[in-house]
Amino acid sequence: MHSTPALSSKAALPAEEAPPLLKAEDLHVHFRTGAGIVRAVNGIDFTVRAKETLGLVGESGSGKTITSLSLLRLVPRPAEIAGGRIHFNGRDLMTLSEREMQAVRGKHIAMVFQNPAYSLNPILSVGDQLSEIYVWHEKVSRQAAFDRVAELFNLVGITDAKTRLRQFPHELSGGIKQRVCIARALLCNPALILADEPTTNLDVTIQSQILDLLDRLKHRFGTSMVLVTHDMGVVARMADRIAVMYAGRMCEIADARTIFHNPQHPYTRALLTSLPRVDRRYSETPGERLPVIGGRPPNLAAPPSGCPFHDRCVEAEPACQAFVPQMTEIGPGHAVSCLRRGSAGIPVQ
């Protein structure tokens, strides 16, 4: 349907006119469980433009991590990609062989995982495991690969790179491990980095350092990024556009300013207002309570019918149970799936 021309990565076109770097269409990921099929990702579409950061926001179970993993076709068993197309660099990643896919992973699309401790091999020195990747993709000598890793260590702010290369993950602090993982993602100059909660396990002061680093690297190399997070503060700082997910579906997608200053989906609004703020004096109003989202996160094995958010939504009307709202554009680059905002709905069978 779309024939995306091969990407010239440093195209100077304005973001809107440039062809998207990545376009996911009607993505479905299913878990086959004893209790039936769990639709962890249930028909979502989005694009990632060159040089932009797309924030993927949602709670646990919203499908944000599975979405990012499915872009690399790395969804863990018993999950499987049940449908959809992923256009990247003029190819549909879904049609590639496993061998071809391996050549994409780490070279064109790289990943930074949530827990750096689990995503590094504990029995190889960090220099060994990173250079191995570079040797495999770029077919260079081991020495050249080590030099490249050392160069990246300097770039990501790891001092004394030569010593660090010989160290094992357990000898490094959490912050340094995450820097190693970022260096690993940058090894082959990928066009796109998928970062899944890259700072969730880190302390705020270290988080701030890592976000600074990601920001700097993004600008320097013009890398696009998909940033998966549940932290509205982190996404506000990093993302150009934000997609909000709930129960495997997309609620709202827009540029970051619109999401924060003019959110339309009731879930987006509730997410933004339910957080306590560090710059508010709560002591002056002792009886004050935080606005809450009632109910509890949906059970994906038996999701609510219609709009998955309707049972927790303050604006729900009977139609919300009977129709599944579809993502509908309501402003330039701003799409929302909510019947109350004029989205189209498909009747529930």
Place this chain on the structure above:
Amino acid sequence: MTLHGRDTAGAADEILRVDNLCKLYPVLRRGVFRSRQTGTIRAVDGVSFSVRRGETLGLVGESGCGKTTTARAILHLIEPTSGSVHLGSTDISEVFREGDRPRVLAARRQLQYIFQDPYLSLNPRWTIAQTLTEPLRVHGQLPPDQWNKRVVELLELVGLEAYHAWRYPHEFSGGQRQRVGIARALAVEPDVVICDEPVSSLDVSVRAQILNLLADLQASLGLTYLYISHDLSSVRFISTRVAVMYLGQIVEIADVDTLFERPRHHYTYALLKAIPVPDPDADIGDTVLKGEVPSAMNVPSGCRFHPRCPAALPICAKVVPELKQSSGANHAVACHNPRSDTAIVRNSTGAIA
């Protein structure tokens, strides 16, 4: 030594007082025949504070700063190396050390604990009713024929329903499990509840529910909280006063608004500035704090923060700063060269300018 760092909250209504609490772990090098101590980890090193009846003292700091160790040492879940803890007029550290069961139980009845992870802190093989009757059985306050009534009361208190009593923890969501954890802590009608990161493992949409519940329970039952967290926004919401810990010591303690608006310790300021503000127009500027927290095995000399401090003076490497009253009342800071006592400036987005 004894009184260094005591903050002087009004002594009259103080309910919990911690004096010079220390927890040191020996670092051993194991040999074939014997082990040799090669170092000491100073997890909690001379922490003193007091909590007034009905207030919430927030205890904040980064991982490894000793906030959880402090909480557990207060309850004697970890035996403190030294220091004392007074609950009302009783020295409970003494009570726990002597181990006289009726007195230990009496102390534990007054001082309960809510754990961070509601997935790990409930027995998976017990129904919620069993979990909630266990404290009633241990403390023997209520005759057994009233236990069921009490369980239902407790469930309703935390916003659950009576029929939940017959379910098992795996049937609940994280937020509901944390409600059970809260109900269990309240079963014996404690005066003081230590909340150790009670919302950190919960989803964003459920966090506000639990924070509101804690605030409601405090208002209706007159509870006193020691609220431990690394999440400064929830601390701002729930606390009356806040203490900031760094490497096993309290570096600053003040009323919540004073601490968030006029912090005097450079570490407190750096922490506040590092919080990402939920507004894309926020200009955060540069990260103030470079480097990482040093190991608690090799604490820096003098002020433990001096190697990372932007305002360190030569004296900071030599002399340990005492936690002493700053200009404002109820504001104590341990710093040789504190920030001036002016409000930090936030722009319209809420970011620190």
